[in-house]
Amino acid sequence: MAATVDAPAAEPVLTESMVEEEQKLSEEAEKREEQRVLSQLEQKALARETCLEQLKKLLRASNMYSQFLIKRIEKQNAKQAAKEQQQKQLHGAGCKKPQDASSAEPQEEVHSQPSPVNSQHAVDLPEGQPSLFTGGVMRPYQIEGYKWLKVLFENGVNGILADEMGLGKTIQVIALVAALVDSGLPGPYLVVAPLSTLPNWVGELQRFTPSLKVVLYHGPQEERYQMVPHRIRSATVVVTSYEVAIRDRSRLAPIDWLLLVVDEAHRLKNFKCRLVRELSQYRVHNRILLTGTPLQNSLTELWALLHFLIPEIFHDLEAYFLFLLSTRAGGLGINLTGADTVVLYDSDWNPQCDLQAMDRCHRIGQTRPVVVYRLVTRGTVEQRMLQMAGAKRRLEKLIMQKGLSPGHQCAVPVPVC
Template sequence: MVTGGVMRKYQIEGMMWICSLYENGLNGILADEMGLGKTIQSVSFLAHLYSMGVKGPFMIVAPLSTVTNWQREFARWTPSIETVLYHGSKEERRALREQIGFENKVKHPPSKSFPVIITSFEVAMNDAKKLANLNWKYLIVDEGHRLKNKDCRLLRELKSLNSDNRLLLSGTPLQNNLTELWSLLHFILPDIFQDLATFQTWFDFDEELHAEKGTARIIEEESKNKTVSKLHAILDPFLLRRLKTDVLINLPKKREYILMAPLTESQEKINKSIADKSLDSFLSEQITEFEVTDGNWERQGAVNNKAMSLMNVLMQMRKNCNHPYLFTAPFDSLGNIVVDERLVKSAGKLQLLDRMLTILRKNGHKVLIFSQMTKMLDLLEDYLELRGWPSHRIDGTVNWKDRQSLMDDYNSPTSNSFVFLLSTRSGGLGINLTTADTVIIYDGDFNPQQDLQAMDRCHRIGQTKPVSVFRLITVQSVESKIFERASNKRKLELVAIARKRFKVKNLTEIRQSISSTELVELLKPKVTVK
């Protein structure tokens, strides 16, 4: 039933692995690295079930930004399988339920006419009681790490559904700590992973990675009690993970660099006022008004009232590292921020970015710039207009239909767009921008997986050029501490779900404990600092 193309060897192996789980009555986590085609492996598995006479019902729950991509993949690879996008207003969803036949509680008989239901997390939560009217034969949850919080509503509502089998798809199954991993395991195998406290007593090494000499203690603990190896042995039957470097031999390399930027004089003043809790008075002192030309006045003042709050000192310092205009900026007589060279000169990171983009544009590169702050994206958009460089932008305010249009335009061979601005959280899912070959992380996330997802918007199947990733970090600032913390979280993932240890194996292969050499290699830094 898969007629839309030829699957790669590792994708066929992944599909067969899901089949083996199903045949043994087990649930699992397909944890292939982002960009390896977890969607097509899932689609082909459901096609296999259809061909074996298992007609469903099947449901796929995914982020809103990816639901249309699921429909496209079914239409491309298995056009004979009908799908329904269960979305829209309350009235539209009720009409769909009546049309499909589960407005009221039923045990739907297997039928070729029953479509694969594709819906979003939000709709799945809001309509959980109606979705429980069916006994789902197979439930697939895309971006399954959204279930990492053991107390979240999404997890609670999905657990309430009647489903014979469950499959989580996640390129980042471990993000912050082992408790989150337990939450995923509890969802797919609640009878096996019943008690969090017991799991934590078995595997309590995640905090060691944040401690001084923590790496040495983990290696010592492994040599004594095989703690890491025991975790691998427990996960092995239920988790499959392959990396791009393992299976995509022809995929161009990705290199990551850290570029350090200084604080400007104005940033240093703001940083000092935040540290000694005098930001309020400092910003008040900045308010001035003067005439720049005949009849045209300019005012220097606070950007908004929120900037006066010290509820979150850490966030204030992060904002200052990005740009002082997030606190105080020059406004024209109409109340708009004045966009001139002062915008560039006021921030150390923007000065560095300006030099970088000038060279990158001259050499014909296309660039993705990620920031967590939409206000910073506003300033970057102003900066790009100042330089006369064409750009696109996606953040949380852009709906899923417009996102696809923007992506198609940027990826078009005739596009002259140089930069694509994206918010890290909204632009890290369901986005394919392989025409770009450079990623700039303007401000990093506490969760390293968010930044990895951002990088993989262009470093994925379809990329033909080497990809360079540049992280901008302000020297001797809170950003350095954030990056250190995020790096330690990344080490936890590398240790707990070590590469080359969760692949499809030959039956004759004998599992061995992870060695001290392997652990040391996993815990080494993987970036270049400049």
């Protein structure tokens, strides 16, 4: 019986085309890797240049502010020296023995009867209150707020005064205008407010700064148009409403306004509204928003206000994203690699819950450094919770991460709270 032997199976052949294809794929992978590395380097260089430009801008602003302060100090010192010199001359003239009684008597009257206005200001006005603000006495926190607004103006920075209702936001703005006028900046200044608050603005300006020329820009169209060439351009402060500012933008926008004040600025919370578009076309050096509620419903509203003030920074709404959720919900089954900042507002008794919430951002695909903020009130139960969570973390490290089981005796003391 003859035995049959099967022929060996043909082995796969490594053809030249396969080698070329493999080499081609390898070269393409190397090129993609080189492009990725170059792209990362370009992004880093661009980020470095952006940071450098921002730093240079900040340094220039700081230099301008320091030079401004130096000039102000030198000016004040010169005024003080001139005042002291004048007082010395008057004192020396008063000490001389008079040759003629008729000529000496008027000189004695000159310095024995000071101006009642100046003496009243010296007694009543607190330190830091503008000299043109004569209708009342500002509270200390109002003086601090007005000084903050003045610093913003001197540095060319726009801002939001978000004091609560009844704390005197109007007073602080009036004090700012009085200080700027006193420093040689006569205006004009534009106040845009709701129609119901226009009488209050005009009344407060006339009451606290009677020396300033205030114009209420409102009324029929013919009267408003007649006011522009004469009264508006010679006024110190112009007060108008939202609707008039929108309707008469073509006449008011070309005026070189020194300061634009928007009262009840939460009216601008919709960045697509017409008021925002029209006011953005006004020629103004600085903008101040007054609102007690800059954030009412969502962060989009706050972004809209910041976009109106600093459009070169807050130009893209998509770049500012916030995901609000509880710590436990944030620690379950979601990836948030698009976020790079975690704020723990309500800490958990179990530290692993907080770690799970943090790790949502520490996932594959994250391209930016992750920053975690934990908000804790000192001297409350939150501080105690944080201490106990730290003790639990140390216990976990000693037992789990070192490979010890609960049956082993641990030689390292573990604090138990």
